[in-house]
Amino acid sequence: MAKTVLIVDDSASLRQLVKMTLTGAGYDVIEAENGQKALDQFNGKKIHLVISDVNMPIMDGITFVTKMKAIAAYKFTPVIMLTTESGSDMKAQGQAAGAKAWVVKPFKPEMILAAVAQLILP
Numbered sequence: 001m002a003k004t005v006l007i008v009d010d011s012a013s014l015r016q017l018v019k020m021t022l023t024g025a026g027y028d029v030i031e032a033e034n035g036q037k038a039l040d041q042f043n044g045k046k047i048h049l050v051i052s053d054v055n056m057p058i059m060d061g062i063t064f065v066t067k068m069k070a071i072a073a074y075k076f077t078p079v080i081m082l083t084t085e086s087g088s089d090m091k092a093q094g095q096a097a098g099a100k101a102w103v104v105k106p107f108k109p110e111m112i113l114a115a116v117a118q119l120i121l122p
Contacts, residue, residue, distance in 0.1 A: 035064025
């Protein structure tokens with residue numbers, strides 16, 4: 001059974017690029033355009049990993065990760081922040097919220113696949 005990855009980003013083109021990369025590697029992908037829509041996806045289904053942007057309207061990525069980690073069923077779901085933010089302060093905020101990896105845009109698809117493979121156990 002394929003592992004499910006949730007992509008959270010306000011850019012439809014970026015979600016599409018990440019989705020193509022992941023589905024090509026055999027992952028199932030669901031999408032959300034902001035943190036609030038992403039929280040709506042947490043309805044008991046198994047999500048193996050989340051890839052989230054930081055800067056989004058309605059609910060930013062740091063707030064989203066904090067709220068996601070407060071849901072018992074998703075407390076241990078790994079999160080990769082995929083963002084243009086590269087400052088150490090922002091990375092520290094992401095880590096404090098529960099992010100396990102930080103990938104800066106623009107990125108190479110193999111970078112995402114390597115990060116996902118490290119965080120999703122077979």
